[in-house]
Amino acid sequence: MASLRTEFLGIEFDNPFFIGSASPTLTGEHMRKIIDKGWGSCVVKTLSFDKNVRPDVRPRLMGARRHNSLYGLQNCELITTHGLEWWDKEIKVLQDTKAPFIVSIMATPDLDDWAALGRWCEEHGASIIELNVSCPHGCPEEHMGMFIGQDPQLVHGVTKAVKDEVSIPVMTKLTPNVTDIVQMGKAAKKGGADALAAINTVAGIIDVDIYQKVVAPNVLGRGLVSGNSGPQVRPIALRIVAELAKEVKLPISGVGGIDSWKNAVEHIMLGAATTQNVTAAMWYGFGIVEKWKRKTLEFMDGQGYDTVADMVGVALDAVTSYEDLEVEDHLYPEVDVGKCLHCNRCTVACGDTGGGAIKVPKINDIDDEECLGCALCAVVCPVGAIDMVVRGESQRWTREQGQPVK
Ligand SMILES: Cc1cc2nc3c(=O)[nH]c(=O)nc-3n(C[C@H](O)[C@H](O)[C@H](O)COP(=O)(O)O)c2cc1C
Structure with missing residues (x-):
């Protein structure tokens, strides 16, 4: 009988299905629910110092559908709207679940800030720290998020600053909004990253209201290029996971467009050791994981895979160049x-x-x-x-x- 138990960066998880850093992990109670529903772990909504926290706009989400079926989401949500003092208490709810958890952090290129945030995560029981150098909206203007993730020197510097400060594993979350993802993965590896998470959202415009002449998300008549997620970005995510697995050779947490158990297995077969989901969980609720676990186990039993690790990267060799076809x-x-x-x-x-x-x-x-x-x-x-x-x-x-x- 196959098992979903997964070892990632030396930590044992109940299964490889995690909820990524986003609105579903905004509060301790949300995250308690995530663990109760059976997800292997979750990544706390990106935290920072009070000076970097801003209020969110309303609304900040826009969906794209065809034939009444959702295929994409665009958001311009920023990081947490709460300061670290609030999180001091909130994180206890997650600690009480006893499940290993990941904390996402973000700062300006001030390396002391990154180191201090890393320390905060370690002191508050995080099993892994995720470095958000990849948010495409709001944050780059403040020299955070994708501003860092698009510069290999900054990716290296930030990763090293946190790595030098903490003794727990550090995972750098990359932005797809670059020309050469391998260069960014290698920069993180050189900075000491233990793993990579990929991808954050894809910068884009999901919709134009041709009558109001407004782009999505329509925030009181104005919009902006911001983060796209859900099934529409899956091909980009899978391509990036495969490229990182082939060229950078660090453990990967695969994120982007996972809408079913099969999509999660696709990420795994292209090299992801664990997976993260956000948009599908926002659309259909945390309960979806029950079916994903059951169907994945059925698949593994049917195909003769005993462990998740047995499936990691098994489709990678089939990704080749045109010359080889x-x-x-x-x-x-x-x-x-x-x-x-x-x-x-x-x-x-x-x-x-x-x-x-x-x-x-x-x-x-x-x-x-x-x-x-x-x-x-x-x-x-x-x-x-x-x-x-x-x-x-x-x-x-x-x-x-x-x-x-x-
Ligand atoms: C509403 C929303 C808020 C998000 N906030 C964050 C965040 O705070 N930190 C982060 O690293 N990624 C954030 N993301 C990106 C997700 O973690 C994930 O990388 C992306 O949505 C792709 O996965 P998906 O297709 O499963 O949604 C957010 C995504 C959405 C939809």
Whole structure:
């Protein structure tokens, strides 16, 4: 029987599903609920000195939906609105749960401030300290958050300042809003980081109200480029986790776009040892983890994985460069006529964009000669009735070999 118990940076967690630093971890009571509901841990909402705390604007969240289904969130929430004195008491609620917990901190590039905040975390029972050098809104203007995370020297300096001060593990949380994430991961590693957390939110604009001429989140008629999260950012998060796992080789806590147990396993298979979730928990409540744990265990039992560690990075080797890809020249779509709804989306897509290989009304009568092998038909099929299969004699070639003459 598989087990979800996870060792991360020498600390034992009940499972690898954590709640990341954000609104769900704003108070001790919220975090007690997170642990009671069965999450492996949580990252306390980013803390700082009173001088860095600002009031939040209202509203500060905006969702994006399609066909009535949410796929993205944008927020311009800042760090905690409470000072350290308030947190002195609040953190006790979390300590009482006995679960290991992580505290997120943020300061300006003043290294003494970072060191002092690190000390505060250690004195208040944190198992791990997460360095928030990655918030994309509000904070960069104050030389905090992404202002630091976009500069490898600052990432190195801040990580080292905290690392030199404390004896507990330090994890640097990176921003995706950089050109070269590996450079930032290596800077954190050089500063002594024990792990990396990736990603914080993606800077963007999720919506423009074309009637009011206002961008999201609409704060009394004005908006701003701010943090995007949820399923819309998952491809970016997975890419970054894979790049860090391949190139930096530090333990990773994978964050970004996890909306199901499967998405968490995707992060793990690309190199994350633990995962963090925020947006899905905000949308659907902390109870989602129960199903995630059950389904992950079922998957592990079915696939023969005994521990979470057995799954870490197992898909990494499959992430390769274009040069390394093989081409199967005889790969064609096959329609499962039993599943097919005869909606003709594949026919239209193939006719307008592909080779015009799928003709109506004979839905599975594919003209292999016309087929480009792109799989657009499978992409647009609403019921997954189309698979790509090898028909005829398999013919594989690499870029090195060049395309065979037909
Ligand atoms: C409302 C909100 C507030 C957030 N506040 C913080 C924060 O204080 N510190 C931090 O490191 N990340 C913060 N984040 C970023 C999340 O921790 C996480 O990195 C990001 O949302 C991606 O994960 P997700 O797709 O599961 O939401 C916040 C995200 C949201 C949606």
